[in-house]
Amino acid sequence: MSERTDSTAIYRQLLDPAVRPNPYPIYAQVRAGGPFRIGAAPVVIVSSHADCTAVLRHPHASVDRSLTRVQLETLPMATSATKDAVRQAKPSFLFLDPPDHTRLRRLVSKAFTPRVVAQLEPRISAIVDDTLDRVAETGTFDVVADLAYPLPVTVICELLGVPLADEPQLRQWSSLLARTLDPTSRTAAEHQADPGELQAAGTELNAYFEDLTRRRRGNPGPDLLSELIAAEDAGDTLGHDELISTCALLLIAGHETTVNLISNAILALLRHPEHLAALRADPEQAAGVIEETLRYDPPVQMIPRIAAADMRIGDMDIDRGDLVLMLIAAAQRDPAVFTDPDRFAPTRDNRHLAFGLGAHFCLGAALARLEGRVAVTTFAQRVRSPRCAIDPPPYRAHVNLRGPAAIPLDFAEITPRQ
Template identity: 50%
Template sequence: MTAPAEPQALLLKLLDPAIRADPYPVYRQILEGGPMQMPESTLHVLSSFADCDDVLRHPDSCSDRMKSTAAQQAVAEGQDIRPFGAPGFLFLDPPDHTRLRRLVSKAFSPRVVKALEPDITGFVDGLLDKVADSDHFDVIEALAHPLPVAVICRLLGVPIEDEPQFSSASTLLAQGLDPFVTFTGETQGLEQRLEAGLWLRDYLRELLEQRRAQPADDLMSALISVEESGDQLTEEEIIATCNLLLIAGHETTVNLIANAILAMLRNRERWTALGTDSSRAGAIIEETLRYDPPVQLVSRVAGADMTIGDISPGGQERSDRGIIKVPKGDIMMLLLAAAHRDPAAVDRPDEFDPTRGSIRHLAFGHGAHFCLGAPLARMEAAVALSAVTKRFPDARLAEEPVYKPHVTLRGMARLDVVV
């Protein structure tokens, strides 16, 4: 029997590009070792489903990193921890989060999302038409990437011809979500991300001015005009919101579509079943969100001294796991990729089985921070997956996929299939 790895060594393994194709054995090691509490780093790494679920639901669990002890110390040392200006509402807490989300939700209504479905269907058909006569194609380049990009551009009102520029910036900024600073103290690629972030903010500010002068039928124009109880979004709030939606609206959905396709190609009966019955798409999507989540980890800050693991959702005391004490200001890293494969929460966790019945996952979060774009992501994925399995019933993997270096928004750079 091998000796258990030190907590720091296991966390550093997660950052190793060599495991990007299959990080789940490392997540399993961390899960089996239990919660990692590192008081000297004001860091707590939680990996069980119950613990992650507790934190996401806890009323003292905060998303604003400015509330962390580490951030406050950095500010005291004169560091600028928000070089891009105001953050998107995803990284804020009530009352700011409540106000911004309410105003954004008014413009991001179910009616707007539903109205996009015919266009999404048509766009998917057009993308697949382009590769219909090929004997092979790259799923990322042909379908998984262009679909979410076109949808979010259409929704926000961003010119699709500018896609190469903002996609490049988005990729760099997505790497900023990786926990290099939290785990190692290092700031890899900070200058590049700063340059990309400032460029994207300037780009959106210019586009915003155009929409003020000439409103259009898009979300940016709606955010300019949206008002409730005399409250409106400021220019910086609109820019931060569009920045958030532009990145989150395509990076995660690309990963969802590609991960589902890969899982089905490795489980041929699932590919065939969906190709003959599109009603199976929902279960495929939910199982993909559990089995191979587009967002592998998230963080929260303790807004007060917190106790995790003492009370179950049903109100009964728990005796099956230890109680975790988290001091105010400490950071809690939630390893969703580990939690989703927790044997205590799911039977046969390492199997991709959309027929398992009730599929529990934390991929879209919980409570006030539940993902605003979840219905749109599910719709895009359902249309894309149903169409590609029906159009190419004999598709198979041409070779093993190539992964991007991202840890948090883990996804593929290339996925070649033979049709």
């Protein structure tokens, strides 16, 4: 179906905070209707596994936001502040195509190879045990605040060389800037973050890394930021603006998504105690729990691409400059690919798209998987008789980076670390 009379209403539903606890019935309706265009806007929504895979693999599917006509026609840019924020955005390889994307990714990727990431496991295990030790003493436990958030933010701060004391301020900026990854349109402007706040957060975060970079130049350490500064100083095709934006990207992408992955995985285990018991009995099942969470309740619900040239996906003609919004969370419950797709089944053979495909496959996939596996395994081993005190839990305001804002637990005890 190329256009639906109710397309604007459907899009508003997707952005409505009321559906955040369970958007999957709406995703199923969207997927059943096929790809569609939102009214006259240059925005196409695809939601089947085949269509999303085709877009991710298409040579004309770009991440360069300067190519899209959406900024001028459908984004709620009523204020000059928002327009200035887009214009002033520093180059990030998240929004660059090859060869620039290849160049920047190469400089960063050595810190995220499976071999390097595997060496972090003892430190990740220690962080998880430390967080559970703290809540064992207090008798209260919020999965998000006490486990899912502290783990990845500590890891990415240590990797970058960011002082952990600065974390509360970084968390505020990061949470705001993550909203820029949400879909948006005039039809649903009431669900958007304040443009002035977004601009201020971006400016302040860039200024923070400008200052930290100056300090690291005079006193380098054994961290990724120091390595990137050395690469810039050596003329390794890393510009200063690229350095700053890459740090900001790694901070936001390095923990916002993993917070949701851990939260969503533990919530699924709480709702399916048979799988929690199986994981407690066999820690080797942790990998399957994480992969199934990535399919069943992914931390990133949607992936955008811009048509760098005219494209055809299935029976949908996509014009140059169109924004193509892939509902990955819908594709991963496509019954054409997954048997009984609405069932949480950690032992299934997974072909999920949660990390994307091709050149833009998630750089931090190995780290996210490791953090997730360690978190759910340790939770299963040490937290006895856990029960979600509020179900469904409250959800964060984000549409795309979807996850609970809190998961308060009742539990019998937290056993000593092994």
